[in-house]
Amino acid sequence: MKPLHVATISSEMVPFAKTGGLGDVCGALPIALERLGHRSIAFLPAYRSVLRSGIAIEPANCTFTIDMAGRHMACRVLKTHLPNSQVEVYLIDQPHYYDRDGVYSDFRGEFRDNCERFSFFSRAVAEAIDQLQLDVDIVHCHDWTTGLIPAYMKTGFRGYSWFSKARSIMTIHNLAYQGRFWHFDMPLTGLDWTYFNWRQMEYYGDLNLLKTGIVFADAVTTVSPTYAHEITTPQHGCGLDGILESRGGDLVGIVNGVDYAQWNPASDPYLVANYSIDDWQTEKLKCKQDLQRLLELAEDPSAPLVGVVSRLADQKGWDLIIPMLLDWVHGRHVQFAILGTGDPRYETELRQLAEYHRDRLAVRLEFSESLAHKIEAGSDMFLMPSRYEPCGLNQLYSLRYGSVPIVHRTGGLADTVIDANDQTYSDHTATGFCFSRYSLQDMTECMVRAVDTFERDSSRWQQIVANGMSAVWSWEQSAERYVEIYNRLLARPDG
Ligand code: ADP
Ligand code: GLC
Numbered sequence: 001m002k003p004l005h006v007a008t009i010s011s012e013m014v015p016f017a018k019t020g021g022l023g024d025v026c027g028a029l030p031i032a033l034e035r036l037g038h039r040s041i042a043f044l045p046a047y048r049s050v051l052r053s054g055i056a057i058e059p060a061n062c063t064f065t066i067d068m069a070g071r072h073m074a075c076r077v078l079k080t081h082l083p084n085s086q087v088e089v090y091l092i093d094q095p096h097y098y099d100r101d102g103v104y105s106d107f108r109g110e111f112r113d114n115c116e117r118f119s120f121f122s123r124a125v126a127e128a129i130d131q132l133q134l135d136v137d138i139v140h141c142h143d144w145t146t147g148l149i150p151a152y153m154k155t156g157f158r159g160y161s162w163f164s165k166a167r168s169i170m171t172i173h174n175l176a177y178q179g180r181f182w183h184f185d186m187p188l189t190g191l192d193w194t195y196f197n198w199r200q201m202e203y204y205g206d207l208n209l210l211k212t213g214i215v216f217a218d219a220v221t222t223v224s225p226t227y228a229h230e231i232t233t234p235q236h237g238c239g240l241d242g243i244l245e246s247r248g249g250d251l252v253g254i255v256n257g258v259d260y261a262q263w264n265p266a267s268d269p270y271l272v273a274n275y276s277i278d279d280w281q282t283e284k285l286k287c288k289q290d291l292q293r294l295l296e297l298a299e300d301p302s303a304p305l306v307g308v309v310s311r312l313a314d315q316k317g318w319d320l321i322i323p324m325l326l327d328w329v330h331g332r333h334v335q336f337a338i339l340g341t342g343d344p345r346y347e348t349e350l351r352q353l354a355e356y357h358r359d360r361l362a363v364r365l366e367f368s369e370s371l372a373h374k375i376e377a378g379s380d381m382f383l384m385p386s387r388y389e390p391c392g393l394n395q396l397y398s399l400r401y402g403s404v405p406i407v408h409r410t411g412g413l414a415d416t417v418i419d420a421n422d423q424t425y426s427d428h429t430a431t432g433f434c435f436s437r438y439s440l441q442d443m444t445e446c447m448v449r450a451v452d453t454f455e456r457d458s459s460r461w462q463q464i465v466a467n468g469m470s471a472v473w474s475w476e477q478s479a480e481r482y483v484e485i486y487n488r489l490l491a492r493p494d495g
Helices: 021-035 114-131 148-155 183-189 209-216 225-230 241-246 280-294 318-331 344-356 369-378 394-401 411-416 422-426 440-456 458-470 475-491
Strands: 005-009 039-045 058-068 071-081 088-093 138-142 167-172 180-182 206-208 219-222 251-253 305-309 335-339 361-364 381-384 404-408 433-435
Touching: 005 021, 005 114, 021 039, 021 138, 021 475, 039 114, 058 114, 071 114, 088 114, 114 148, 114 183, 138 148, 138 475, 148 167, 148 209, 167 209, 167 475, 180 183, 183 206, 206 209, 209 241, 219 225, 219 475, 225 251, 225 411, 280 305, 280 369, 280 458, 305 369, 318 335, 318 344, 318 440, 335 369, 344 361, 369 394, 381 394, 381 440, 394 404, 394 411, 394 458, 404 411, 404 440, 404 458, 433 440, 440 458
Parallel strands: 005 039, 005 138, 039 088, 138 167, 167 219, 219 251, 305 335, 305 381, 335 361, 381 404, 404 433
Antiparallel strands: 058 071, 071 088, 180 206
16 A cells, blocks of 8 residues: 555644643554554644753744734744654744643633634644645644644635645544634634635634534544444534534544553553553552552552542533542542542532542642553542543553543443443453443442442452453554545545
8 A cells, every 4th residue: 555644733742732632642643654654744833832841843944924814923833753753743833822831721711812823823734734845645633723724725725736635634532622713713714704604614603613624624533433423413413413414424433542652551650560461460559559658548458449530621520520429438448549630610629528538539630641640550440430532541541551440331431441241251351330321320330330349359350450451452453544544535536
């Protein structure tokens, strides 16, 4: 098969910028594509965090200005690499937009000029590909921040010649984040008002950048098959189910992979003890003790330790977790290690709860890569009762770390965790505990099942852990699926 030239366009990319799983995905997929023999490049805004990270950055010898609704904004393109790869990352530098703390927001809240910031990014990417003559075959756009690019490509914006050959693909990581702005932001996109209609860029009077991407892209994907189906229903479609339905067979769900170079208990530098499927029973206990010490939980090896690492957003099931904690911290011989940042309402409730139950419940309201790894390794179970979950990476990390996932059967959680029941024990496929109805009662029953198995049936528990640890969710498999789509698009004469 002929090697392709693929450009990944994203607002997050590990190790440069991350607020959630999007960063993990866009840091790993370009490398996986390169390993499959393709030429892979990527684009990211030159955020303050990137420029100050100490990584080697050089000019790409490409500068231009963009007319942002009458304001001429200069752009300088810089260049770096994704670590341990040849993947070139082009950084779109414009200090007024990106020299700030935070990707989308800071402590005062969402940036008010996000439409302008990411319109500029999208326009600069199109211009840079042109000026640098990058000769791309595929432009792979991720989420609303890049939704304008497929529109530029389809409408022949500024007559860039590279549009005639390249095809676009839009991957939806979370339909709830649509990049919806008031209609007077339309001139910032540079596109004509004629595109501001309900079939293309408009959504109930607003400009909608994710909808724009979905409408104009040559292919649309999301990050799990179940979520691909769910978002064509009114319940999960966030108002875009009709548009998605109209794309019919084009909408494909591909489960994310795990970067096992980053998330592997056998080599994880953040852990006091490394372990694999052969020695987890002794070594993982050391990680548990380390975590209990670090978080000032009672050092009790027999207490089931439940971990949570998650954004504090409604999506993640905090309206179930917090009432459950209120009950469980009193009655049960269970400990909790919780790491998250986000909604101040949840932060306050968790902080208050933790104050009274320090030996049972540890809450850390920060973004900490090292603690995220230590919780995966040190906990016995990992709770992820998301209301909805496009894919979810933490349950995949948990599987590999032998922290048995307890999940709501939705989206990617349904596609990646196999519930432990008599059937799945006997055929050795059980990897976790799942509940179907989103309710406190069902989640609680599911947790009781998990805790009972942990405490009373160690042979079953060991089997579940071992099944999970040996499951493989590699990027290679997922990248191959994307390549199939890329090839299909390039074989279609009209895109
Ligand atoms: P989402 O992208 O919806 O937040 P995912 O499960 O796909 O959910 O990915 C979340 C990623 O963000 C994981 O890599 C997880 O470890 C990380 N993460 C979330 N919150 C924190 C935090 N407070 N500190 C460190 N890492 C976090
Ligand atoms: C989004 C989703 C999450 C997914 C991640 C990466 O943030 O909420 O489920 O794993 O994107 O695709």
